[in-house]
């Protein structure tokens with residue numbers, strides 16, 4: 207069973223993330239981490255492997271900057287077998303559809319039965335790349351998975367809904383989007399960390415994938431950021447320290463003032 | 468209709484038009500008026516849900532209805548996106564607007580692949596310049612607002628719930644049944660084998676105008692009964708922190724934050740929630756934030772509009788009583 211996990215390096219959610227003067231994510235401002243939702247996808251892949259008694263092979267696929275191997279290495283320490291990084295200066299400022307095209311082209315060079323992705327990335331929270339990749343590759347697309355069951359030729363998913371879940375099934379190869387409900391991502395063990403050092407991370411350029419900067423990347427971005435500004439500051443917090451009946455009265459009054467009730 | 472603005476409608480599990488589609492339709496109608504562009508709705512639905520097209524037509528001058536049985540039996544993203552893509556090839560609209568809901572995101576992703584169009588996501592503000600829509604969105608969990616535009620004359624926009632207030636048009640529009648041509652690319656459908664209902668049908672969290680959320684301070688599943696009670700008197704939905712979800716007090720579908728949902732209600736009431744950054748990024752664009760916390764120094768004190776320093780088990784029952792007395 208060959209599983210590919212789409213893994214994106216993102217700035218750590220520290221409250222210090224910012225954009226550079228070019229209005230792109232300033233990668234130097236905060237350390238990069240694995241996008242938290244992609245950690246669930248990887249955890250899902252590892253659990254599927256374990257459920258098969260170890261009979262699976264997990265490749266991490268990333269489109270990212272030249273510094274991405276540091277982040278990919280952590281995924282290898284969790285238990286993935288190898289990484290593939292698509293990195294190219296022409297990809298700086300790539301939009302969502304470019305990202306999807308690049309990941310799709312990279313998938314075409316890999317052998318796989320299942321692709322796992324995260325719900326969305328923590329920096330932009332678009333949540334559209336995985337669906338676009340599935341469509342470009344013609345893969346059945348099973349999103350918002352609360353649980354995943356893998357057979358030899360098919361995959362079954364509980365797709366979370368507002369009131370429960372829908373049971374979905376599709377033949378392999380397929381694309382599944384994992385949620386946090388899959389389970390807590392494991393911490394890499396010391397052995398895992400040591401072992402990750404010798405695992406391979408193959409780097410590919412656009413040319414390696416048969417793509418050019420006229421098709422994908424910053425030069426042909428379909429969207430551009432015009433400006434960025436901080437949101438209007440919230441007014442100072444009003445603090446109520448009275449006993450419950452009086453405190454509740456003040457809350458009701460406050461809600462009425464704001465015409466919420 | 469070349470150059471038009473289209474709204475891709477979403478049908479809820481009950482077969483009715485999703486609330487978000489009313490908001491998106493209102494927003495698009497105003498945008499069309501500002502831009503001098505035609506505005507229309509597209510609804511792809513199984514025949515038994517075709518009434519949703521009439522609901523959409525209350526907001527828009529014209530609605531194209533595609534009756535597609537598989538939109539009821541299969542996951543909607545592929546049938547909806549395939550039909551819309553075929554209609555786009557026929558009528559050449561310029562911009563497609565959808566809700567930033569789980570289904571809306573999926574449809575937007577598939578559409579961007581089928582059409583090769585750019586996507587601007589999670590809009591909380593939409594304006595118009597000569598070059599097309601300008602889309603405001605918050606990034607880094609609401610700490611920065613950006614305004615973006617499309618580079619070409621086409622694009623797909625997903626709009627956050629509660630960005631616009633739904634308002635019907637002065638007169639209802641027409642509903643036209645259409646049969647889209649064969650899609651250029653045939654994508655695999657995914658069949659829904661079974662729909663399992665675990666909790667009572669509730670307003671989607673993302674759509675709710677009022678959210679009452681509980682954290683570790685709520686103390687257990689029973690405590691969430693109290694949270695629910697307050698949500699009921701306020702006509703709101705129940706949210707939760709990851710600590711509460713991880714403790715098994717409430718299902719993951721209620722989680723708000725970095726790895727849960729992003730919400731933008733009019734009122735967010737945080738009960739026994741510290742306000743950790745991973746929670747904050749999911750709710751800090753709420754219009755009004757009220758917190759009840761024993762600890763005056765909890766991080767939530769820094770971004771709440773009103774903080775009650777006290778025990779939620781004392782304050783919340785009192786609040787429920789006073790609100791009931793007020794409305795009764």
Ligand SMILES: Cc1cc2nc3c(=O)[nH]c(=O)nc-3n(C[C@H](O)[C@H](O)[C@H](O)COP(=O)(O)OP(=O)(O)OC[C@H]3O[C@@H](n4cnc5c(N)ncnc54)[C@H](O)[C@@H]3O)c2cc1C
Pocket residue numbers: 242681682683684685707708709710711722723724725726727728738739740741742743744745746749759760761762765777778779780
């Ligand atoms: C990768 C990652 C992703 C994450 N994603 C999310 C996410 O999506 N959503 C999320 O919420 N968290 C997320 N977290 C977890 C987050 O960091 C916090 O741990 C979590 O939000 C804390 O939940 P809490 O506020 O309920 O609990 P706590 O931080 O323990 O706070 C409980 C609060 O309740 C108060 N309290 C206790 N008893 C009472 C009482 N009787 N009356 C009044 N107040 C009381 C306490 O003073 C305290 O402030 C994530 C963490 C990581 C690392």
Ligand SMILES: Nc1ncnc2c1ncn2[C@@H]1O[C@H](COP(=O)(O)O)[C@@H](O)[C@H]1O
Pocket residue numbers: 212213214215241243244247267268269270302305309322323324325326327330331332333334335336
């Ligand atoms: N640059 C990337 N490299 C690898 N995977 C990605 C990349 N961008 C997005 N993804 C995958 O697509 C999912 C959705 O991303 P997004 O649409 O950016 O919110 C992520 O959770 C990842 O699994």
